[in-house]
Amino acid sequence: MNDALAKWTNGLRGAWSESSPMRWAFAYFFFLLTGYYVLRPVRDALGSTQNLQLLFTGTFISMLLLQPLYGALVSRYPRRVFLPVVYAVFIACLLFFYWAFHQPFAWRSGAFFIWVAVFNLFAVSVFWSFMADVFSHGEAKRFYGYIGAGGTLGGFLGPVLSRNLVGHIGVANLLLLSASMLVMCIVCIQRLRPWALAREKSEATYKPGLAMGGTVLAGLRLIREQPLLRALAVLMFFGVGVGTLLYNEQAAIARTHFVDAASRTAYFAGIDLAINAITLLIQVLLTRGLLQRFGVAPVLMIPSVVVLLGFSVLTASPLPMLVAVVQVITRAGEFSLMKPARETLYTRVSREARYKAKAAIDTVVYRGGDLAFVWVHKWLVGFGPTAVFGVGILVAGGLCFGAWRVGREQARLSQAVSSAESLRTSEGAT
Template structure:
């Protein structure tokens, strides 16, 4: 790694602070993820939903326990739709030095609230925590990568994004280990304080990276992020609609989420047979460990080499084709062991190859696309895919796993088509966006 650090125009401290930032962010999230997944896999509506909602469902002749994931994913989507314009207003009206720390301070405050709610066993805390965790994950991670595109230019991103991703994967390995060790010893409420401490470390990294973001902008004559971006809070939606590359990225995201959601629901069906919440939490933590071990191997040994030598094409197309083949196999033989293998392959391919490839593209677009349009794709489109495919799975599950995965072949084909369209569209991007283009406002 020393030769990479030495060749960075922005200097080695930016790489190390970025590694620490992503490590801390994903450690904090993966401490929470097994707790969230265990709640989603629970068939006990009393442990998840508020009594009033349970009573309403019973009054209408159905049990919420039969629709746990569907209700939670629907709530998550609407929460994301409500949060998106708030985020858009924040990035439009405040400079980077204000809205970046503000996002993380808000999430820390939420964790302190949930600490109180879990310690006092507040009714309905499970559903609220599940939805909040999903919103937190997408917004916190998309803000991270938007900031990285401010700190690193395209050439530097090709060199370091694989290593930064590996730092995040180490965090994603550390988080489940913490949860496995502490979940049954200290309880869920105290795990939330651990996560809050890691988010506080993210704030330190944001402040430390600020000079490097300013240096990159000055070096390339780019518009400064030290001033408010301006524009409409809904400009991201218009950008995605108009821009061919952003449309292709949205398509790739939608169908990519689809294959993951179908697998997630099958996985949840298996986990329902585990007796206790703590047992399910341990099960999900073990799966996360397996995914992240494979991810870090690919990130360290393949991602940088492929990205630097061949560009984004193989990093987007290889995972898409592997998932297409995996779903075809599952449609013929949906064995639990094969579902586990395809789940690991799907998530590891996304984290180690597809995501670093997509994120390098945002170093070559203007700041409004980087912060606003990217947030729309990473949050609203993402959760829209969740909502669509969680209900599709509910419809198909009555016909058996073979039918679920046969339809999944078509979803995986849509993902492969989206990847191909991104590869075509990115060829028209410049290596660096000049000052005029960066400053130009594309307001809805």
């Protein structure tokens, strides 16, 4: 383990000195997830006392309304405009909620829960789309593990700040701390722009200063037309399913054992700390090596199979502590292995697919899965935890199928790219 840690540290040091965009991407993801994980325990503490089915329904409706607006923004404005605007809107929303938290509004808890869910998906989706603009496929395999570690460090720091500051400064002031992190994200975006533009100029379709164009529903059309994107949508849907079933059981535990927002915030912060600690350990020891040596398919399959085994254990013994353990393992596997593997694939698709199809998968498909499975949980909860996790085994099986399908489509895409490159080489030689 010490040798692996030393190797990873040396690799990070080399990448850090070699690649300026990697440094700024590392910082960007660090600030983004620090800001999000400052908010997440607050959201979970407030949401655990609400009707989660209605909150997830409201989140999905919000996604349906916002996705066309996001698509219009991407279609009409170049990157230098819409990326800072997205984060500026999020900062303005945080300032609004800071004011609302000092008012006796009955709706503020539910509205904040929905907003944080929307913020997380759009902000992180935009981040990885931008990374696919900055880095080539080869660079993504080299650097995404390190960049992900930057986010994990932010995910580790965020709940530490929430857990230690909430008792001193109160819940509302945590929102200002998160807003300051998003300001730093905008700074990082501006510093990364030159490398994104340089890579864009190397593409045959480059048109300086222009937006991507297309309709606001182009993302859904691309998913329908391209097998790899369809497979990624299936993988996302079932991945959300296992997470939603676990999250609802965890929320029930919080409702039973904690009576006030501060104690629930500390509880959820502790769960997040465990998740991010394990995520960082996997990223240090495994992620980069697995991606470079074995490719995307095994990296997607490993956590999928682990989730299937975890639900099998919970079906036999649905103890509260085991639910927390499986939740930690599931989310750590998602963040450390599945997400970096998925994101490398977007370096192989068109720029329109990076922003539009990816945003549709990360928002509409994601929250559609949330909505479907939160109501599945509500229907199953009357039959007890064993029934919930029994159905979860089937959902985890769907996750394994999605991982296999993505691996197959990725292999076909790689063969097509290799054939095209060989053809261009032979034509150049003649």
